[in-house]
Amino acid sequence: MTDKLLPLDTNPQGIVPSTSAPVTIEAWTPPMQDADAVVRCDQSPAVEYLTGLSPGSTETMGKSLDRLCVIIASEGVIANEAEAKKVLGEKPGLRFQWWRLRRPQTRWIHAQITSKERGLAPNTAKLWLSALRGVLKECSLMKGYTQDGRERPLMSADDFHTATAWRAVVGERESPGLFLDEKMRAKLFVACDQRRSPLRERDAAILAIGLGCGLRRAEIAGLQMSNLTNNKLTFVGKRNKQRTVPLLAWALIRVQTWLRVRGDAPGSMFFNVKAIPGKLLMTPRPLSADSVSTVVYELGEAAGVDLSAHDLRRTFITGCFMQNMDPHHIQLLAGHDDIKTTMRYDMRPRAAMEKSLADAIDKLE
Known part of the structure; x- marks a missing residue:
């Protein structure tokens, strides 16, 4: 050489x-x-x-x-x-x-x-x-x-x-992700409500599905109208695995509000929105996974929260743990092959520590 x-x-x-x-x-x-x-x-x-x-x-x-x-x-x-x-x-x-x-x-x-x-x-x-x-x-x-x-x-x-008989890699790092508490979630929806229609309704529905169902960004982008039946989302996600996730009442309201704007025509659930002089216009082109990330990033920026689309999924899974759900049921809802993957999304210890620290600082002040 x-x-x-x-x-x-x-x-x-x-x-x-x-x-x-x-x-x-x-x-x-x-x-x-x-x-x-x-x-x-x-x-x-x-x-x-x-x-x-x-x-x-x-x-x-x-x-x-x-x-x-x-x-x-x-x-x-x-x-x-x-x-x-x-x-x-x-x-x-x-x-x-x-x-x-x-x-x-x-x-x-x-x-x-x-x-x-x-x-x-x-x-x-x-x-x-x-x-x-x-x-x-x-x-x-x-x-x-x-x-x-x-x-x-x-x-x-x-x-x-x-x-390929190498030694296992040891060590771990704290998850770089974010758990969105109630105040942060409220700020995101306020940021949605301040947008013009139809962005307002579409982005609120995306947030609701991310926070209330824990779908991955690609799964949100790939949703079809036929995936919503009986207030549940049934779809094929990562690794060609089909799963069903119920829509909670508050999330269902946001989705239904968007669908009234979108219409009931078959096809992709979420469309791209194009800005033209004086108004916003829906296009038949479906959202991509990157577009979902952009939506979440822009809402976070407007709300003063630095987050990614995956933080919505992380918040959903942590919220399930906070409700003391069976970890195996959470695994099924999340669509994970290994329960160890699901456990890595549990941010309760960090959330509790941050709350305790904030309370202690408030008392000191």
Whole structure:
């Protein structure tokens, strides 16, 4: 490898640091090439891996693979990552020869992303390692070709299992999310009521479904009129899982108010609203997940609350815990596969601590 970083598609070693590199990364020297070594693959393992994911996960995991490529190309030196990113170009993870990785290389990657110097949150490190495991699993299922044209597996089952036998990532961070108390929620609805129609009714309904049903932003954007029956929302959410969430009375009122403005025509429940001189006009184009995030952000800004769309979901789940609901029932309402995920949304300890601290400060004053 030359001193200058090479783009992935022109680097014959697949971004492997040179043997003149520090001893800590000498393990990057690729395995000895023999007659059975794969030298070519007509498909990208990363593409095969990412196409099997949901649209939201495809973007997240694709970016994770790209970041791993940058770390590899910079030979683990954080200061060189900006240069490596420029040289690699867009989406390097799609062109990287992931099947060349073996246990020494994956241990090196693990050490890099879990190091204190890099400062990644444990969940971020877990996410990147999950992306790495996923693309290596795809390598173990795909075929490549040797120098003389024979067909061989990209990675043997043994190589896959040893390469992904890394230590579990330990540690945790406080959730960066926000629990919206009663006063904050009231401020958001006041901000809604100050908007012009039909934004006023539409955005209040979005808030009501987020706070009263705990739907993800993509699930809110994807709601159809047919999903609302008998005062309940029945829809297919993340991981192609169908679930039913009842609308509480206060949330149902907000939704019904919006539907009177929207009309009862079939199709998407939430439309885009276009500003034209003198008025706002509904368009038949449905909202996107990003548009839902924008709505929530703008309402938060107007109410003086710095929040994201996911904070609505977090508030709903925490509110369920505050009502002493069975955690397994909350898991079903939230659509989580693992109850541990649901428990991470429980912000009661922080909310109680913040309230106690506020009460103590009030008494001191």
